Amino acid sequence: MIKLTFRKGYQMSDSRKLYEIRNDMWDFASKVEQIEDSDLNDLEKQEALDKLSAEYVDLGDEMTEKIEAVALHMKNTEHTIKACKDEAKRLTERARRLQCNFDWFKQYVLMAMSAGNKDKVEGKLINVTVRKCPPSVTVHDIELLSNEFKVVSEPTVRADSKAILVHFKETGEILSGTTVNTSKRTILIR
Numbered sequence: 001m002i003k004l005t006f007r008k009g010y011q012m013s014d015s016r017k018l019y020e021i022r023n024d025m026w027d028f029a030s031k032v033e034q035i036e037d038s039d040l041n042d043l044e045k046q047e048a049l050d051k052l053s054a055e056y057v058d059l060g061d062e063m064t065e066k067i068e069a070v071a072l073h074m075k076n077t078e079h080t081i082k083a084c085k086d087e088a089k090r091l092t093e094r095a096r097r098l099q100c101n102f103d104w105f106k107q108y109v110l111m112a113m114s115a116g117n118k119d120k121v122e123g124k125l126i127n128v129t130v131r132k133c134p135p136s137v138t139v140h141d142i143e144l145l146s147n148e149f150k151v152v153s154e155p156t157v158r159a160d161s162k163a164i165l166v167h168f169k170e171t172g173e174i175l176s177g178t179t180v181n182t183s184k185r186t187i188l189i190r
Helices: 020-038 042-055 059-115 161-171
Strands: 003-007 010-013 120-121 127-132 136-139 148-155 157-159 179-180 187-190
Touching: 010 059, 020 059, 042 148, 059 120, 059 127, 059 187
Parallel strands: none
Antiparallel strands: 003 010, 120 127, 127 187, 136 179, 148 157
16 A cells, blocks of 8 residues: 655555545645745745645645546546446347337237137147237327316326226217227237
8 A cells, every 4th residue: 555645744545535635735725825924034934834845745746646546437437337328228229129029929920820710829838819908099189079088287188098998888989089999909928
């Protein structure tokens, strides 16, 4: 471990905090100002300043080294952040490709089972079942809906799909300006 001479006989390691070094520099500047404002003659002032400078001789170098160490740490952290962002971007893209692949296979199996008129396939390791999706609503014209099927959130108004679906399930009525899809099918893999 490196030992630095700081003040009269005081030894310290290089692990001081930057704010501690800065405070000592302020302390040094304050003492210099006190000496210069004192009633001492020029020779006595010079001797006091020389003595004070000897006590704080390594302070500037210590601060430079500490700032450099902090800057190196910041640069390392900056590169780590960039690497993490790049990896996150790569993984997001990979997940998107895998999801597209999964969706394609799901549709492929659904079409094959529909073409073969099969609703269920029981394999040795896995079962695949075709099932009907819950109804979904598409709103074409929100102006045709009554206020009970609208949600007002300043500054916009949107359709309340849940309320429309509840109304459809209770009455079987499809509201004007909407389409309810009840024929969509999906596969369930167990």
